[in-house]
Amino acid sequence: MDLKDIIKPENLVYTKTKNMTDKELSYCPGCGHGTAHMITMEAVEELDITEKTIGVAPVGCSVLAYEFMNIDMQQAAHGRAPAVATALSRVMPEKVIFTYQGDGDLAAIGTAETIHACNRGENIVIIFVNNGIYGMTGGQMAPTTLMGMKSSTSPYGRTAEQNGNPLKMTELVAQLEGTYNVSRHAVHTFKHVKKAKKAIKQAFKDAMDKKGTQVVEIVSNCNSGWKMTPVKSNEWMVENMFPYYPLGQIKKNGVLVNNSKD
Amino acid sequence: MAEVKLMKGNEAFAEAAIRVGADAYFGYPITPQSEVIEYLMTAQPHLTTGMVVLQAESEVAAINMVYGAAGAGKKVLTSSSSPGISLKLEGISYMAGAELPAVILNVVRGGPGLGTIQPSQADYFQAVKGGGHGDYKMLVLAPSSVQEMADFVEDAFDAAFKYRNPVMILSDGVIGQMMEKVIFKEQKDRWTEKELIEINGSWATTGKTPDRERNVITSLDLDSHKMELHNHKLQAKYKQMEEEEVRYEEFMCDDADYIMVAYGSSARIAQKTLNKARAKGIKVGLLRPITLFPYPTKVIHKYTERGVKGFLSVEMSAGQMVEDVRLAVNGKAKVEHFGRNGGIIPSPTEVLDALENQIIK
Ligand SMILES: Cc1ncc(C[n+]2csc(CCOP(=O)(O)OP(=O)(O)O)c2C)c(N)n1
Numbered sequence: 001m002d003l004k005d006i007i008k009p010e011n012l013v014y015t016k017t018k019n020m021t022d023k024e025l026s027y028c029p030g031c032g033h034g035t036a037h038m039i040t041m042e043a044v045e046e047l048d049i050t051e052k053t054i055g056v057a058p059v060g061c062s063v064l065a066y067e068f069m070n071i072d073m074q075q076a077a078h079g080r081a082p083a084v085a086t087a088l089s090r091v092m093p094e095k096v097i098f099t100y101q102g103d104g105d106l107a108a109i110g111t112a113e114t115i116h117a118c119n120r121g122e123n124i125v126i127i128f129v130n131n132g133i134y135g136m137t138g139g140q141m142a143p144t145t146l147m148g149m150k151s152s153t154s155p156y157g158r159t160a161e162q163n164g165n166p167l168k169m170t171e172l173v174a175q176l177e178g179t180y181n182v183s184r185h186a187v188h189t190f191k192h193v194k195k196a197k198k199a200i201k202q203a204f205k206d207a208m209d210k211k212g213t214q215v216v217e218i219v220s221n222c223n224s225g226w227k228m229t230p231v232k233s234n235e236w237m238v239e240n241m242f243p244y245y246p247l248g249q250i251k252k253n254g255v256l257v258n259n260s261k262d
Numbered sequence: 263m264a265e266v267k268l269m270k271g272n273e274a275f276a277e278a279a280i281r282v283g284a285d286a287y288f289g290y291p292i293t294p295q296s297e298v299i300e301y302l303m304t305a306q307p308h309l310t311t312g313m314v315v316l317q318a319e320s321e322v323a324a325i326n327m328v329y330g331a332a333g334a335g336k337k338v339l340t341s342s343s344s345p346g347i348s349l350k351l352e353g354i355s356y357m358a359g360a361e362l363p364a365v366i367l368n369v370v371r372g373g374p375g376l377g378t379i380q381p382s383q384a385d386y387f388q389a390v391k392g393g394g395h396g397d398y399k400m401l402v403l404a405p406s407s408v409q410e411m412a413d414f415v416e417d418a419f420d421a422a423f424k425y426r427n428p429v430m431i432l433s434d435g436v437i438g439q440m441m442e443k444v445i446f447k448e449q450k451d452r453w454t455e456k457e458l459i460e461i462n463g464s465w466a467t468t469g470k471t472p473d474r475e476r477n478v479i480t481s482l483d484l485d486s487h488k489m490e491l492h493n494h495k496l497q498a499k500y501k502q503m504e505e506e507e508v509r510y511e512e513f514m515c516d517d518a519d520y521i522m523v524a525y526g527s528s529a530r531i532a533q534k535t536l537n538k539a540r541a542k543g544i545k546v547g548l549l550r551p552i553t554l555f556p557y558p559t560k561v562i563h564k565y566t567e568r569g570v571k572g573f574l575s576v577e578m579s580a581g582q583m584v585e586d587v588r589l590a591v592n593g594k595a596k597v598e599h600f601g602r603n604g605g606i607i608p609s610p611t612e613v614l615d616a617l618e619n620q621i622i623k
């Protein structure tokens with residue numbers, strides 16, 4: 001069989017969503033950000049809401065998300081994406097608004113904006129990529145950095161005395177009346193990608209139905225910041241990040257879920 | 263129909279915001295300007311014009327909400343007083359960088375730090391010279407009456423959208439709190455989605471339709487060459503403002519030997535001083551800059567060419583605007599500053615003494 005016999009419309013099993021631009025991703029090879037972008041944009045396309053979706057990019061490695069996501073986007077100051085999204089959603093209630101934020105952006109400098117947007121129950125989707133480190137600035141400690149984990153600003157490992165315990169921001173915002181569906185996912189295997197995308201799709205639907213704030217955390221790797229190969233970083237993530245940040249539904253349709261095991 | 267009302271400057275600003283057809287206001291309470299958000303919350307414009315009013319969790323959040331709404335092409339305002347404006351500066355810098363129109367009111371109080379809740383004009387440098395990081399400018403309007411607190415809302419929006427740049431209304435605790443008669447214009451309609459897209463659709467994030475490329479609001483460019491070009495573009499806008507937007511008011515300057523320069527509430531005080539001085543036979547005039555950036559530099563320069571002997575900058579600060587008067591005078595005449603700090607309002611007699619002792623003597 002010739003290659004030409006295979007490349008036919010009826011044999012097509014996958015195409016890149018039109019909601020991603022052709023620009024080469026700026027992420028390190030192996031990094032989870034690219035997959036998280038892709039499934040977010042696929043969800044938007046599949047729900048046929050491209051024309052009414054506006055995204056808010058953070059400050060962090062995904063600061064350039066607007067170069068890759070082929071929709072209208074705003075780039076917010078560090079941590080302020082939930083405030084920007086609040087306004088977008090308030091002044092254009094018929095539109096669909098999401099933020100895409102890292103853990104430094106969402107859980108350190110932007111803690112106040114995150115908590116208050118969730119508490120007001122803004123009808124927005126928050127996609128929270130938690131890689132336990134500041135990737136963009138070169139691997140400094142984040143509020144989510146695990147105990148004992150080394151980073152350029154915790155070179156001997158994080159200690160509770162010095163830095164407090166890793167912050168479970170997603171569990172925290174799940175406690176607030178304003179959040180509706182809150183879940184934690186990963187994108188390192190096909191199975192996990194599928195689940196994460198399903199959650200993102202549901203989150204967009206619930207935001208459109210004005211059910212309140214939808215939070216989807218994606219526990220991800222930062223192979224460069226963790227100073228590991230991509231494969232090793234995913235193994236390390238499963239062994240170390242998942243026990244502290246267990247995958248699964250944390251709040252379902254406005255009710256806290258007891259068993260948050262995957 | 264035009265309506266006459268008696269109200270505080272802060273309330274006049276709020277009422278004018280509704281009437282101009284603003285889409286949103288985001289703010290956080292601080293004295294002496296909390297009447298703005300209180301008035302808006304009581305007026306409930308969401309029931310009439312559809313204007314959104316939201317109390318944010320901080321000034322930082324409020325200014326970033328302004329960024330978001332402005333990026334969607336909406337007419338959006340915020341207001342605060344000095345400590346709150348300090349917190350808004352990051353957002354203002356981002357808006358200047360991302361070229362977003364918005365109106366920001368500062369009802370200045372005494373500083374530094376928590377300072378005092380009494381009136382001051384000590385935020386001149388912050389408003390006029392930048393304040394936030396990077397090479398940016400805001401057009402700055404200085405109202406000196408309750409009427410101007412209302413009128414400048416529309417003027418500020420016009421300039422904000424003309425230049426796609428934040429515009430500041432630099433007021434103070436006197437103008438914000440005092441009550442005067444004010445005439446309001448008729449209620450304007452807010453832009454419909456269709457109008458908004460016609461006017462701002464080439465850049466605002468209203469949702470990407472198939473007929474256009476995606477719109478992106480950002481102040482970032484990692485390519486330094488492109489960033490330099492972007493800076494040149496911004497500087498060209500500021501230059502154009504200097505050429506087209508200078509506003510001022512002159513009182514008895516034509517025959518004056520001496521000129522007082524004062525804005526905002528200080529200009530009101532200096533007007534009284536002017537009357538007292540003229541009664542004594544002193545030929546003094548008053549220049550009231552209405553725009554603080556762009557500054558009426560050329561007018562001051564003209565006075566020096568005509569042979570004006572001395573200038574007194576009257577400000578409720580330790581001497582900030584006086585630097586711009588000096589730059590305009592360029593050593594050709596005597597320039598002095600008179601002011602009170604920390605929330606003290608100078609009396610017309612004090613200003614007259616300063617004029618006689620610092621300038622005329
Ligand atoms: C006000 C401000 N402070 C600090 C920075 C520097 N900075 C840029 S990205 C970043 C951390 C980002 O980490 P995270 O949100 O975890 O995203 P990641 O890069 O890991 O995806 C910091 C501290 C900044 N840009 N602005």
Ligand code: SF4
Nearest residue numbers: 028031061135222223
């Ligand atoms: S530094 Fe880390 S988070 Fe950033 S792109 Fe590289 S792997 Fe991804």
